[in-house]
Amino acid sequence: MDEQFKLLRQRYRERAGERLLALDRALAAGDCAAAENIAHKLAGSGASFGFPQVSQLAEPLELAANAGADIADLRHLAEPLLAELGRIAQAV
Amino acid sequence: MTIRLLYVDDEEDIREVAVLALELDPDFEVRACSSGREALAEAPAWAPALILLDVMMPLMDGPATLVKLRELPELASAPVVFITARAQAAERVRLLALGATGVIAKPFDPMTLADTVRTFL
Numbered sequence: 001m002d003e004q005f006k007l008l009r010q011r012y013r014e015r016a017g018e019r020l021l022a023l024d025r026a027l028a029a030g031d032c033a034a035a036e037n038i039a040h041k042l043a044g045s046g047a048s049f050g051f052p053q054v055s056q057l058a059e060p061l062e063l064a065a066n067a068g069a070d071i072a073d074l075r076h077l078a079e080p081l082l083a084e085l086g087r088i089a090q091a092v
Numbered sequence: 093m094t095i096r097l098l099y100v101d102d103e104e105d106i107r108e109v110a111v112l113a114l115e116l117d118p119d120f121e122v123r124a125c126s127s128g129r130e131a132l133a134e135a136p137a138w139a140p141a142l143i144l145l146d147v148m149m150p151l152m153d154g155p156a157t158l159v160k161l162r163e164l165p166e167l168a169s170a171p172v173v174f175i176t177a178r179a180q181a182a183e184r185v186r187l188l189a190l191g192a193t194g195v196i197a198k199p200f201d202p203m204t205l206a207d208t209v210r211t212f213l
Contacts, residue, residue, distance in 0.1 A: 005202065008109050015105070040148060041103055044177030044198035048109050055199050062177070 012049040017089035020082055027075050035074055036065035042081070051088060057081040095213065098138055099124045100131040100157065101146040101175065106198075110144070110175075113202035120206060128152030128160070136166045142213055143167070144196070147176040147187070155190050162191065173212050175200070 019042060026034035039062035046054025061077045069077075097120055101107050107124040114122045123138050125131040128145075129152055135143065143161065147154040154174055161167045171193035176183065179197035187195050194212045196205075 004112050005109070008105070008112065012105055040177055045103065045106055047199035048106065048202055052199075059177075 009049045012045070012051070013088050013091065016085045020085035020089060023078060023085070024082060027071065027078055030071045032065050032069075032071060032074060035078070036062055039065060039078075039081070042085075051084075053084050054081070054088070057084055093119055094121050095119045095142075096138060096140045097122045097209070098131060098135055098140040098143045100126075100128065100144065100149075100154070102126055102149040103146070106146075109202055110200075110205065113200070113205040114209060115206075116203075117206035117210065120209075128154070128157030131157055132160050132164070135161060135170075136164055139166060140170060142193075142209065143170055143172045144209070145172055145174050145192075147174050147178070155187070158190055158192065171212055173209065 019038065023035060023038045026038060039058045042058035043055050043062050046052060046058065057080050061074060061081060064077055065074055097114055099107060099110050099114065099122055101110065104126070107126065111122045111124050114120045123134060125134055128149060145154040145157055158172050161170070161172065172191070173194040173196055174187045174192050175196045175198055176187070177198040179195055184195045196208060
């Protein structure tokens with residue numbers, strides 16, 4: 001389990017950069033639905049791979065998008081999540 | 093004793109970690125599907141003892157998949173457990189009212205997922 005889990009964790013880490021870009025693009029395009037979808041996936045996965053902050057930071061973004069928050073608020077909420085994804089991606 | 097499980101989730105990462113986590117239980121044999129449609133095609137022959145269904149999936153979500161699974165005679169009474177990142181109380185009530193046996197919150201802990209699933213068998 002340990003070795004296999006390490007591999008999965010490493011793969012998740014490698015994909016953090018793609019997710020950062022996808023979320024950043026969605027927010028730049030004002031696409032709240034896409035931002036919600038990405039945040040949902042991050043909220044539901046991060047902690048399972050040993051990145052609890054990803055889940056913790058993504059959940060409020062997902063909930064805000066689902067509640068109809070405007071794009072400026074979503075961009076503000078996304079800042080720490082984007083920073084965390086960047087930190088994880090840089091550690092690859 | 094082998095216990096067959098079917099895990100359905102559109103996210104590849106989660107499918108992989110879920111299969112790994114579930115097979116920590118030596119009795120579990122897990123098949124994973126990436127969509128509700130794939131699950132409907134696979135489930136009759138696989139004959140799982142329990143089905144784990146992600147709620148939010150494109151094209152056919154978890155609840156819609158559950159409805160279709162119940163139309164298959166082989167799976168009319170198979171326990172179905174939803175996996176969801178939206179596991180607040182009201183959502184749990186809604187999912188259980190659809191006929192689910194249980195609800196597991198995402199993100200799950202890979203070290204305890206198999207034990208949690210055992211409680212629904």
